[in-house]
Amino acid sequence: MPARIEDVAAHAGVSTKTVSRVLNGVPSVRAKLRARIEASIRALSYVPNASARSLAGNRSHLVALLYDNPMAGSSYTMELIVGVLQACKGTPYNAVLHPFDAGEDLAARIDGFVAQHRPDALVLVPPHANNAKLLQRLDELDIPYSTISSKLRQSRIDVGFDERRAAAEIVGHLVSLGHRRIGHIAGLQGHGARTWRLSGYRDALRKAGVAYDESLVVEGDFAFASGVAGARALLDRRRPPTAIFAANDDMACGVMREAYDRGLAIPADLSVCGFDGTPVSQLISPGLTTVHQPCRELGCLAAESVLRSIRDPAGPQQARVPYQVLLRASTAAPGKP
Amino acid sequence: MPARIEDVAAHAGVSTKTVSRVLNGVPSVRAKLRARIEASIRALSYVPNASARSLAGNRSHLVALLYDNPMAGSSYTMELIVGVLQACKGTPYNAVLHPFDAGEDLAARIDGFVAQHRPDALVLVPPHANNAKLLQRLDELDIPYSTISSKLRQSRIDVGFDERRAAAEIVGHLVSLGHRRIGHIAGLQGHGARTWRLSGYRDALRKAGVAYDESLVVEGDFAFASGVAGARALLDRRRPPTAIFAANDDMACGVMREAYDRGLAIPADLSVCGFDGTPVSQLISPGLTTVHQPCRELGCLAAESVLRSIRDPAGPQQARVPYQVLLRASTAAPGKP
DNA sequence: TTTTATGTTGACAGCGCTGGTACTTTTGAC
DNA sequence: GTCAAAAGTACCAGCGCTGTCAACATAAAA
Numbered sequence: 001m002p003a004r005i006e007d008v009a010a011h012a013g014v015s016t017k018t019v020s021r022v023l024n025g026v027p028s029v030r031a032k033l034r035a036r037i038e039a040s041i042r043a044l045s046y047v048p049n050a051s052a053r054s055l056a057g058n059r060s061h062l063v064a065l066l067y068d069n070p071m072a073g074s075s076y077t078m079e080l081i082v083g084v085l086q087a088c089k090g091t092p093y094n095a096v097l098h099p100f101d102a103g104e105d106l107a108a109r110i111d112g113f114v115a116q117h118r119p120d121a122l123v124l125v126p127p128h129a130n131n132a133k134l135l136q137r138l139d140e141l142d143i144p145y146s147t148i149s150s151k152l153r154q155s156r157i158d159v160g161f162d163e164r165r166a167a168a169e170i171v172g173h174l175v176s177l178g179h180r181r182i183g184h185i186a187g188l189q190g191h192g193a194r195t196w197r198l199s200g201y202r203d204a205l206r207k208a209g210v211a212y213d214e215s216l217v218v219e220g221d222f223a224f225a226s227g228v229a230g231a232r233a234l235l236d237r238r239r240p241p242t243a244i245f246a247a248n249d250d251m252a253c254g255v256m257r258e259a260y261d262r263g264l265a266i267p268a269d270l271s272v273c274g275f276d277g278t279p280v281s282q283l284i285s286p287g288l289t290t291v292h293q294p295c296r297e298l299g300c301l302a303a304e305s306v307l308r309s310i311r312d313p314a315g316p317q318q319a320r321v322p323y324q325v326l327l328r329a330s331t332a333a334p335g336k337p
Numbered sequence: 338m339p340a341r342i343e344d345v346a347a348h349a350g351v352s353t354k355t356v357s358r359v360l361n362g363v364p365s366v367r368a369k370l371r372a373r374i375e376a377s378i379r380a381l382s383y384v385p386n387a388s389a390r391s392l393a394g395n396r397s398h399l400v401a402l403l404y405d406n407p408m409a410g411s412s413y414t415m416e417l418i419v420g421v422l423q424a425c426k427g428t429p430y431n432a433v434l435h436p437f438d439a440g441e442d443l444a445a446r447i448d449g450f451v452a453q454h455r456p457d458a459l460v461l462v463p464p465h466a467n468n469a470k471l472l473q474r475l476d477e478l479d480i481p482y483s484t485i486s487s488k489l490r491q492s493r494i495d496v497g498f499d500e501r502r503a504a505a506e507i508v509g510h511l512v513s514l515g516h517r518r519i520g521h522i523a524g525l526q527g528h529g530a531r532t533w534r535l536s537g538y539r540d541a542l543r544k545a546g547v548a549y550d551e552s553l554v555v556e557g558d559f560a561f562a563s564g565v566a567g568a569r570a571l572l573d574r575r576r577p578p579t580a581i582f583a584a585n586d587d588m589a590c591g592v593m594r595e596a597y598d599r600g601l602a603i604p605a606d607l608s609v610c611g612f613d614g615t616p617v618s619q620l621i622s623p624g625l626t627t628v629h630q631p632c633r634e635l636g637c638l639a640a641e642s643v644l645r646s647i648r649d650p651a652g653p654q655q656a657r658v659p660y661q662v663l664l665r666a667s668t669a670a671p672g673k674p
Numbered sequence: 675t676t677t678t679a680t681g682t683t684g685a686c687a688g689c690g691c692t693g694g695t696a697c698t699t700t701t702g703a704c
Numbered sequence: 705g706t707c708a709a710a711a712g713t714a715c716c717a718g719c720g721c722t723g724t725c726a727a728c729a730t731a732a733a734a
Contacts, residue, residue, distance in 0.1 A: 029712085078415040116387050285590070688721105
């Protein structure tokens, strides 16, 4: 049977209330006494019972990460989770993970989840982060939350990175290599990521003085197969692009597959770049030029920010974390036409 | 403020205890009354407070998944998590995730974790699943646990799949294509997976009547770079292998990278196969022949088994789930020598 | 019919902790 | 030495639920 607060109090010769004060970081405990109590805590390997604490204190010390039902191998979600857990380390907070698929009764299911676990804060991942109804419900419930890459102003605390600028930068790299006919496979309609990346693509072309050719942009849905299809469409053109910027790495892999099937060499015959910096981008050959999305940092920062806002509620915060453009072997100057 | 059990009791005109019985599936409640109470629960959108439940009932309704600090993009862990969460769905149980790095005081940290959250059951992932000391400690604490692919007999409930047979099968495929000089890049020393996959490789050779050549087996550590290095070593031989079986997909990608750098065509000049069936195996070109490790099913089954064992403690169980050999384009008959 | 066994329900204490109130002791400033 | 503020104690209620056990209802057996 693990030690209880009462045992610690007896061991240190103080009242349980004082131990409780130490546990909760209440300042009005003299350093010397605090040290003695902390010693007793260690001596007895005391760890407060989370349930009792949560029940009595009306604080659960829980941060809930609400994400969509991840598709197979979503390293994005995994990385976010790792980041959130990292942020909790060293704090009294713990993370609860909960996948929610975006169904009609989402708000109701969230209500149930909140009633059950009473998280002190929530971290929302796209697409939930972009669900206005959901955010409104959370505002009603008055639970602090942060969002990752929300495109909604409604979200008070949001962390993300400048996808548009990142996309512009990577396309700018293609331009600087000499590419002028650059295809783009866009992301799924309705996703913020689609819009930002597409905007960045256009920004880069504009900056380079290259006319925007709508027919060089084909639809995708972030999945491998749509990358294959998109590449097929682009490469079947009378004048195919010399480079393709796919809105994520999986689709970029699709482009590489289509190139492989056609016997096109990358980057000699076609330059390819992706977005996200998923593990596959370095495993594939040639290595994929891409933008590394700092998932771990995002998760960590989102959790930290929302936890901070519990102590002192602040106004809206929009944090942007730095990204990295990874130049690898899938891009090169265009071959002779 | 969410509804409490007392509200439900009042709404249904019964005592709180009876509501509690319904919530906990105690059979001695008449069907009619049960239905009425269930209606009240729905009417009030009542969800029991997890903390109160856990405190009073001395059961947390929590399954803890203890995994190693995942390296970047460990889709293995992610898939397991998804499987465990899936198993919890529809049960009153929830999952807590906790990464533990394998340090000296691991057992102590686990103790602390257990004291804090009081999980009703644990699911252990390798390498923790193979940590005899840890299992012993859990036995002492008398907490039910299940392991995924533990090689230890000590583990009472273990789920896994027959890695040895799977490895033999995929190497057998290479043999049937006509390969005789088949290289192997082994996994990290000390991992069960290394041993089983290597054994399977040898089994397949033996069965085919091909003499085992120790020099065709090189060391790896499951990481991409070691796959590159392993391939380099194998391909530098006077008579290089016509096929390479890497102990996991990441290393197989490393082999493909080395082949790419040398201008070797896959599968024309070299057949490659991996193990695990990670997402990268289908994103890469050519598609990688591999064994799909049923992670999700493993996680799900591990959680289900251990939850079942809470109700009726049973003897040791060793469940094996089916795997799948995915034949893709990275393997073909050896080219003319 | 009464008795006994069994099934069904309720009253109440208490899980381990924190919040609050009321009170005592210590500390430091003057 | 006085006095106010700070630091600490003592005590109790109560968070929302479940376990225990007793009470009652019903059905089976005598």
